[in-house]
Amino acid sequence: MGSIDRSGTFPLGRRQVKRMGYGAMQLAGPGVFGPPRDHDTALAVLREAVAQGVDHIDTSDFYGPHITNRLIREALAPYPDDLVIVTKIGARRDDKGAWLPAFAPDELKQAVHDNLRNLGLDVLDVVNLRLMFSAHGPAEGPIEASLTVLAELQQQGLIRHLGLSNATAAQVAQAQRIAPIVCVQNEYNLARRADDPLIDALAKDGIAYVPFFPLGGFTPLQSTILSDVAARLGVTPMQTALAWLLRRSPNILLIPGTSSLAHLRENLAAAELDLPDEALAALEGVGRSGTG
Structure with a gap:
């Protein structure tokens, strides 16, 4: 199976x-x-993604915890020269799997070293600071102390670039006064479009926007409009939703996740889907209604 054109860079x-x-x-x-559930399949998915031309993998050491980073290392190390691995810190898991904030300087430093060790790297390409001031999306809160710790680790050569996750526009602006920000990772998809103004502002500054839950996450997108458009195009609703994101703005980078080889190939194929203007116009109705 040949490498797929990923709709530009x-x-x-x-x-x-x-x-x-x-x-x-x-x-x-x-x-x-x-x-x-299946260790060998997890390794196969990672290897297939890279074989298909993926050069940007998103992870975190609090996935598992430590599980996904170790899988990435087992599957892909020594890493291809063009592979960018993006991780995030600022949270931890308790013994029951709950997600807890981990903003203290020693926690942030430990997280960076944990990522380096588990990924088998000497320097992390991109580290996103995950902000956890609310259980319901971005919320205002102080970031200067935490981001300053990461900027110091960057100056020490342990991190190349910094980003933010679950951030407000005000926090992005504040962060830019502390250190350059190369990406923002927030929840965004066809039905959840609160970040429309932020995406456009970041695009003007050449900053990548990386939607998490691009297909709705734990509650997958359900929309009659989306299903109807997909049926007319002869593709799946999820492929249509991914293709819409690629058309939404040139600074959007997609990181759809799956543990299935079939779903991986389906997601990657969405990069070749050309949405006609009438499909785009119809899909705008999903965002206006929230569910379609």
């Missing part, structure tokens, strides 16, 4: 990456906790 730090990447979160066990 966009800068992510020092590299130009293909806009269709891969998110490793679903390689961990149920609830993103514990080992994968």
Whole structure:
């Protein structure tokens, strides 16, 4: 199976990456906790993603915890020269799998070293600071102390580039005064479009926007409009939703996650889907209604 054109590239730090990447979160066990259901399949998915031309993988050491990073290392090390691995810190898991904030300087430093060790790297390409001021999406809160710790680690040569996850526009602006930000990773998809103004502002500054839950996450997108458009195009609703994101703005980088080889190939094929204008016009109705 040949390499797929990923609908162009966009800068992510020092590299130009293909806009269709891969998110490793679903390689961990149920609830993103514990080992994968099938270890060998998890390795096969990672290897197939890279074989298909993916050069941008999103992960975190709190997936598992430690599980996805170790799988990435086992499957892909020594890494291809063009592979960008993006991780995130700022959270931890308790022994029951709950997601807890981990913003203290020592926690952030430990997280960076854990990522380096488990990925088998000397320097992390991109580290996103995951903000957890609310259980319901981005919320205002202080970031200067935490981001300053990461900027110091960057100056020490342990991190090449910094990003933010689950951030407000005000926090992005504040972060830019502390250190350059190369990407913002927030929840965004066809039905959840609160970040429309932020995406456009970041595009003007050449900053990548990476939607998490691009297909709805734990509650997959359900929309009559989306299903109807997909049926007319002869593709799946999820492929249509991914193709819409690629058309939404040139600075959007996608990281759809899956633990299935079939779903991986289906997701990657969405990069070749050309949405006609009438399909785009119809899909705008999903965002206006929230569900379609």
